[in-house]
Amino acid sequence: MNPAAHSTTVAETIAFAILSAGVLAGGLMTITRRNPVSAVMSLVLTFGALAGLFATLSAHFLAVLQILVYAGAIMVLFVFVVMMVNREESTPIARQGLVARAAGVLAAGYVFYRVAWLVGHERSMPLLAASATPPVKDFGTVSSVGTLLFSDFLFPFEAISLLLLVAVIGGVMLTRHVREDRSF
C-alpha cells in the first residue's frame, strides 16, 4: 500500500492552486495594508481559503471550525477593537530601527528558504509525497475527531476549556472600567 501511488487529478490541482493563491495573497495583503480594517478583511480571505485547503486535506470538521472560530468569532473581535483603536498609520513600516528589523526579516527569509529547499529536495520521501486520502473510515469527520477528543484526549480537552475560561475572565478584568469612587 503506497499512498504516493494516488495520482493527482487536474481538478484537485486547480482547486489547490486557487486556494493556496488566496491564502498567500490574503496573508500578503494582511501585513501590507495601511488601514487595519482592510487588514482584517484580508485576514478573513486568508482564513476562508485556508478552510478550503483544510477541506481538500479531508479535515472537514476543522474546515468548518476554521470558518466558525476564525472567520466568525476572532475576526469580529478584531473588527470591534479596530473600531475602538482606529489610528491609521501615516507610514505602514516605521523607519526607526528599520535596518535591524529588515535584517531580521532577511535572516528569517533565508531560514525559510533553506527549509523550503529541503522540502522540495526531499519531496519523494513517503511522508512528503503522500497525496491520497488515508484508508481510515470517517477520516476527519465530526464523529471520529469528536470520539478521539472525548476518549484519548479528554484531559487536554478539559484543560483547554479551563484555558478559555481564564482567557474570558482575563479579558473582562483587563478591559473593565474601574470607577474612582469604588475601592474595588
Added chain:
Amino acid sequence: MPSYAYILVSLALFFLGTAGVLLRRNVLIVLMSVELQLAAGTLALLTFSRALGDQKGHVFAFFVMALAAAEAAVGLAIVVSVFRTRRTANLDEVNSLKG
C-alpha cells in the same frame, strides 16, 4: 495534491506572519500576523495528519485553534487597556518596560 505542496504553502504563510511581526508597528496588525503564524502551523499539522493517516493531528489543530482564540481575546484586551491609558496603538511608543 502531495503533502510537500501543502508544507510549502504553510512555510510561506509562516514567513509572511514572521515578516508582519518584525516589520509592522501597529499592534493590531502584529496580532493578526501572529494569527497567520498559528494558522500556518495548523495547516502543517493537518497535512502530516493526512500523510500519516492519524487523526491525532486534527485534535492538536483543534487545540491550536482554541489557543488562538484565547490569545486573541487576552491580546486584544491588553491592546484596549493600553490604548485607554496611552492613546496609542504603536508598539514603539509603548516602551516604558524597556530596560
